[in-house]
Amino acid sequence: MDQAIDRRWRDPELLFKALPSVVLQTTCFLAPLVMTFILTFQRTRDFQLRWTWDLTVWTDVFSKPHYWTILGHTLFMAIACVVICIVLAFPIAYGLATRFKAIENEIKILITFAFITDATLKTFGWVLFLDKKGAANYLFAHLGFPPDIVAFLFTDWATMLGMVYNLLPFAIFTIYLSIDNIDRSLILAAYDAGASKFRAHWEVTLPLCKPGIWAGSVLIFLLGVGVFLEPKVLGGGKSPMSAELIRQTFETRVNWPLGAALTLVLMVVAVFIVLLFTRMLGMKRAGFGT
Amino acid sequence: MNHRAESLLVDVILYGVMALILLFFYIPIFTLIAFSFQQGRYLTLPFEGVSLKWYGELFHNTNALNALWNSTIIALIATVVATAIGTLAAIAAVRYMFRGKTLFQALAGAPLAFPQLLLGIVLLLWFSVLGKWFGFNTGLVTAIIGHIVYISPFAMVIVAVQVWNFDPTLEDAARDCGAGNWDVYRYVTIPLLWPGIFSAAIFAFLLSWGNFYITYSLAGSMRTIPTFIFSGIAVGSSPLYPAIATVVFIPGILLVTLAATMRNRRAQRQG
Numbered sequence: 001m002d003q004a005i006d007r008r009w010r011d012p013e014l015l016f017k018a019l020p021s022v023v024l025q026t027t028c029f030l031a032p033l034v035m036t037f038i039l040t041f042q043r044t045r046d047f048q049l050r051w052t053w054d055l056t057v058w059t060d061v062f063s064k065p066h067y068w069t070i071l072g073h074t075l076f077m078a079i080a081c082v083v084i085c086i087v088l089a090f091p092i093a094y095g096l097a098t099r100f101k102a103i104e105n106e107i108k109i110l111i112t113f114a115f116i117t118d119a120t121l122k123t124f125g126w127v128l129f130l131d132k133k134g135a136a137n138y139l140f141a142h143l144g145f146p147p148d149i150v151a152f153l154f155t156d157w158a159t160m161l162g163m164v165y166n167l168l169p170f171a172i173f174t175i176y177l178s179i180d181n182i183d184r185s186l187i188l189a190a191y192d193a194g195a196s197k198f199r200a201h202w203e204v205t206l207p208l209c210k211p212g213i214w215a216g217s218v219l220i221f222l223l224g225v226g227v228f229l230e231p232k233v234l235g236g237g238k239s240p241m242s243a244e245l246i247r248q249t250f251e252t253r254v255n256w257p258l259g260a261a262l263t264l265v266l267m268v269v270a271v272f273i274v275l276l277f278t279r280m281l282g283m284k285r286a287g288f289g290t
Numbered sequence: 291m292n293h294r295a296e297s298l299l300v301d302v303i304l305y306g307v308m309a310l311i312l313l314f315f316y317i318p319i320f321t322l323i324a325f326s327f328q329q330g331r332y333l334t335l336p337f338e339g340v341s342l343k344w345y346g347e348l349f350h351n352t353n354a355l356n357a358l359w360n361s362t363i364i365a366l367i368a369t370v371v372a373t374a375i376g377t378l379a380a381i382a383a384v385r386y387m388f389r390g391k392t393l394f395q396a397l398a399g400a401p402l403a404f405p406q407l408l409l410g411i412v413l414l415l416w417f418s419v420l421g422k423w424f425g426f427n428t429g430l431v432t433a434i435i436g437h438i439v440y441i442s443p444f445a446m447v448i449v450a451v452q453v454w455n456f457d458p459t460l461e462d463a464a465r466d467c468g469a470g471n472w473d474v475y476r477y478v479t480i481p482l483l484w485p486g487i488f489s490a491a492i493f494a495f496l497l498s499w500g501n502f503y504i505t506y507s508l509a510g511s512m513r514t515i516p517t518f519i520f521s522g523i524a525v526g527s528s529p530l531y532p533a534i535a536t537v538v539f540i541p542g543i544l545l546v547t548l549a550a551t552m553r554n555r556r557a558q559r560q561g
Contacts, residue, residue: 007386017382020375021398021442028439029401029409032416039415092311095304105550107308113546114315116493118500120516121535124523125318128325128333128532135321138335165314197296219403226405229502233523243407256415263408 040261049256057257061265067245071269074242077156078224081163082217088164089171089216094205096172097179115169123162123233130158130234154236162230167223171216178212179205214281218274225270242266319539326532333529344533354534357518364430364505364514365498368437372498373491375438376445377483383446384453402443409440410507417508428510436504441497445490452486485556492549496542
């Protein structure tokens with residue numbers, strides 16, 4: 001329905017509808033972000049905030065490689081998580097949109113419920129499953145495997161498992177929507193032109209659901225750089241990621257300015273990478289077109 | 291290879307992957323449910339016996355009951371407010387043309403792509419500084435505000451899909467027949483948008499009910515179910531925590547099933 005109505009900002013109808021969101025997100029999202037930025041120019045002494053207006057925190061951030069190693073590790077984990085999620089989500093989304101008609105709704109309910117269930121609970125469940133004395137080893141031992149075969153809890157692998165587990169539904173939903181929107185006649189046309197199923201898939205379906213894959217990747221990447229529960233609970237806190245470092249800076253060291261600076265660095269770098277990839281993929285597409 | 295053989299092969303692969311992924315999704319959930327029936331004191335296998343003992347214990351544990359109560363209050367208030375704000379924003383973002391519309395859409399939807407923990411921290415800084423100036427502490431109210439900031443964009447996106455399929459001439463028709471603004475909302479706009487608003491509300495409730503990151507940052511010393519369970523995540527803790535987890539699954543299962551059944555029934559009526 002493309003019958004949008006022209007409105008001026010003074011129109012009470014528009015104000016009534018748009019103002020609550022504008023006020024909410026300005027006072028409780030934009031203003032806090034600006035405040036975070038301002039805080040990075042202050043200092044803490046004796047666990048108290050001092051309004052000093054200098055660059056101590058920023059020189060600290062840029063002179064300690066420790067912070068940047070953690071950031072690099074975080075970005076690597078987030079990107080690996082994006083790749084795994086997209087590869088796993090594609091067949092599911094494709095099947096949901098085209099094949100599983102008979103049980104489509106049941107599968108959707110199952111995925112939605114698993115998605116909407118609190119991440120803390122599910123992460124706890126994984127700990128109980130993967131623990132040395134947990135369910136996995138118990139089951140494998142009964143099947144005749146040697147004892148303690150599942151022993152990767154408290155490593156990066158367990159962190160990755162948790163991240164993929166918690167973020168995979170985002171990829172499934174976005175890719176599903178984009179495949180669902182593809183005009184079926186385009187694929188039938190490819191068959192008429194003699195394409196095999198795989199060929200049609202490769203040359204028609206895949207390029208057409210690029211927006212969905214892209215949206216899913218961006219979402220997962222941005223959420224992935226901010227994970228805290230998985231490295232702490234499943235990774236055992238051994239190789240910390242940025243979010244945990246930030247959390248510690250606030251909680252244990254009570255250094256708000258430093259925490260604020262690290263938050264901003266993480267956000268800026270993450271957004272920059274998204275923009276960089278957008279640019280690169282955009283150029284690639286233009287290259288193919290000519 | 292002919293089309294039928296290819297088709298069969300694709301089916302086998304897709305159904306196989308689907309089954310594996312569903313298994314993957316439900317491993318931790320079933321593990322938790324299973325452990326909640328452990329009779330012994332510790333979360334280790336093999337079980338000493340199967341019992342409902344820890345469910346009984348749950349109803350005598352004041353901390354757990356408090357957390358349950360806090361979760362419910364926060365989720366109810368956040369659902370109502372976030373759904374209302376999201377619905378209004380969806381109408382503005384889809385139906386109207388105005389200057390700065392793209393900016394409005396970006397602002398109203400921004401928290402969607404912001405990591406929750408960082409949103410929580412940024413808000414914690416904000417409320418701590420404001421709290422120092424105006425003399426208040428973080429607690430129930432700040433947690434509710436945080437949830438509303440995070441959930442309104444979700445509500446907006448869900449309702450926007452419904453608004454997009456909505457024929458605005460219906461509102462004009464009602465107005466031509468002499469209906470006032472309020473009557474148009476009451477008898478035309480809201481009933482037509484109701485399916486979207488209803489799904490948004492269910493989604494909002496579940497997002498708030500299960501929220502860990504924002505509550506963890508903003509609730510002060512107050513505990514909700516997710517933060518209460520976080521404090522008990524350890525293999526050494528008692529089966530009380532899996533029991534709470536299992537209780538928490540129930541509203542989720544009911545609401546998700548309810549939403550899906552309603553959508554199906556509507557689809558059948560239309561089809």
